[in-house]
Amino acid sequence: MMVCHCNAITDKDIHAAMEWMRAADPETIITPGKVYRALGKKADCGDCLSLFLDTMERDPNLEVPLLRTPAMDRIGRARRVGER
């Protein structure tokens, strides 16, 4: 599906760019501007922004995965012990 007519960007282009960005940096915050840059394009009229954001929000790569720290492991262990 065409998302951005000015730049001929499809939903598949957006998902591919987001997958690439998440694989390259698991902690990166993915923004529309970064997706445009990853595709080598620049926003023009901006009419696509709403559909562009909707497409991004449907992609599981939008969320930054939770980082596991030793403190988080201790909290998880304490909760599991408390549940018994």
Ligand code: FES
């Ligand atoms: S439709 Fe995307 S910048 Fe114009």
